[in-house]
Amino acid sequence: MTQGTVSAISASPVSGAEAPLAESPKRKTAVLLVNLGTPDGTDYWPMRRYLSEFLSDRRVIEWPVAIWQPILQGIVLSTRPKKSGAAYESVWNKERNESPLRTFTREQGEKLAELLADEPNVIVDWAMRYGNPSIEEVTSRLLAQGCEQIVMFPLYPQYSATTTATVNDKFFEALMKLRYQPASRTVPDYHNEPVYIDALATSIERHLAATGSNPEIVIASYHGIPQSYAKKGDPYPKQCLETTRLLRERLGWDEKKLITCFQSRFGPEEWLQPYTDKTVEKLGKEGVKSIAVFNPGFVADCLETLEEIAVEAGHIFKEAGGEHFTHIPCLNASDLGMKVIETMVRRELQGWI
Ligand SMILES: C=CC1=C(C)c2cc3[nH]c(cc4nc(cc5[nH]c(cc1n2)c(C)c5CCC(=O)O)C(CCC(=O)O)=C4C)c(C)c3C=C
Numbered sequence: 388m389t390q391g392t393v394s395a396i397s398a399s400p401v402s403g404a405e406a407p408l409a410e411s412p413k414r415k416t417a418v419l420l421v422n423l424g425t426p427d428g429t430d431y432w433p434m435r436r437y438l439s440e441f442l443s444d445r446r447v448i449e450w451p452v453a454i455w456q457p458i459l460q461g462i463v464l465s466t467r468p469k470k471s472g473a474a475y476e477s478v479w480n481k482e483r484n485e486s487p488l489r490t491f492t493r494e495q496g497e498k499l500a501e502l503l504a505d506e507p508n509v510i511v512d513w514a515m516r517y518g519n520p521s522i523e524e525v526t527s528r529l530l531a532q533g534c535e536q537i538v539m540f541p542l543y544p545q546y547s548a549t550t551t552a553t554v555n556d557k558f559f560e561a562l563m564k565l566r567y568q569p570a571s572r573t574v575p576d577y578h579n580e581p582v583y584i585d586a587l588a589t590s591i592e593r594h595l596a597a598t599g600s601n602p603e604i605v606i607a608s609y610h611g612i613p614q615s616y617a618k619k620g621d622p623y624p625k626q627c628l629e630t631t632r633l634l635r636e637r638l639g640w641d642e643k644k645l646i647t648c649f650q651s652r653f654g655p656e657e658w659l660q661p662y663t664d665k666t667v668e669k670l671g672k673e674g675v676k677s678i679a680v681f682n683p684g685f686v687a688d689c690l691e692t693l694e695e696i697a698v699e700a701g702h703i704f705k706e707a708g709g710e711h712f713t714h715i716p717c718l719n720a721s722d723l724g725m726k727v728i729e730t731m732v733r734r735e736l737q738g739w740i
Pocket residue numbers: 423424425426447448467471486488543547549550610611612613623651653684685688689690691
């Protein structure tokens with residue numbers, strides 16, 4: 388191409404002025420929130436179906452299938468559904484006949500739709516990685532509504548292959564079956580985002596003020612993963628520690644006041660440590676009288692926060708000699724929590740709406 392041709396193409400029709408770019412047509416865009424999952428009921432069969440789907444996920448349990456499936460189907464699923472069903476029963480939302488996680492995820496979806504009401508081409512929906520409503524079912528519904536673009540948000544502040552990656556896998560597995568796929572974006576982890584750190588810090592401050600609590604020690608309790616997963620490169624524990632560090636900085640607390648622990652061990656392997664239950668017990672035995680626990684890695688309260696922490700960890704602490712225990716709720720669908728979700732979603736929607 389000669390120089391003359393180039394200058395002829397780039398010449399503006401009006402000297403010194405840029406030709407305005409034509410605006411792209413607005414495509415219908417979906418925001419799909421996805422959380423972990425939930426059984427449809429607390430009886431044996433719904434619990435068994437849910438746990439079987441969850442614990443058959445190779446991202447969650449990495450043992451060879453030939454070893455794990457006989458243990459799962461033969462031993463774990465004959466006892467665990469009853470035990471877990473009783474625990475779910477104690478936190479179940481009887482009014483809606485569903486788990487708290489499903490209630491909070493729905494509320495988050497509804498509130499996000501209100502917050503994005505100024506965007507007429509955006510639809511919000513929500514799904515579960517395990518159980519119902521499934522990612523595939525909701526994705527089909529969004530496509531049937533004419534969505535050509537999807538922002539899919541795995542609701543985990545810290546990345547783990549056991550959570551974020553398996554949600555992404557399941558979403559793309561649903562798209563694999565389609566001839567005409569929507570354009571898709573996934574929202575990344577946000578463990579160090581200022582809006583998230585600030586929301587957590589503010590909710591801690593508000594809860595302690597409202598309950599008149601002055602804990603000697605505050606525990607940031609994250610769900611654990613097996614240590615072997617972290618050794619193989621899962622960034623999850625580093626991201627948890629970074630979230631706690633940033634919170635300390637924001638709250639002006641030192642390493643003795645705000646500590647990190649990991650909860651919800653499963654199976655015989657070593658999981659990330661220190662363990663929350665053991666730490667709470669040790670603190671009680673050492674003479675600490677007052678503690679607070681919160682769960683920065685959970686976007687919504689669920690079995691693991693409402694039963695394992697708010698109830699069980701509280702009992703353990705008091706039986707070990709502790710006197711005042713308070714559980715700080717998750718951000719759920721509060722204004723603070725919704726600001727975090729909205730900020731992350733609006734960032735990913737850029738250029739699309
Ligand atoms: C077996 C291994 C498990 C890994 C690894 C794991 C990682 C992981 N989980 C969450 C968040 C949640 N887990 C929840 C429940 C739950 N988790 C496991 C096992 C593993 N989790 C089990 C067996 C269960 C079921 C409950 C039980 O039977 O005790 C939940 C709660 C769901 C609800 O209330 O409906 C959440 C949320 C994270 C963040 C994570 C790794 C980072």
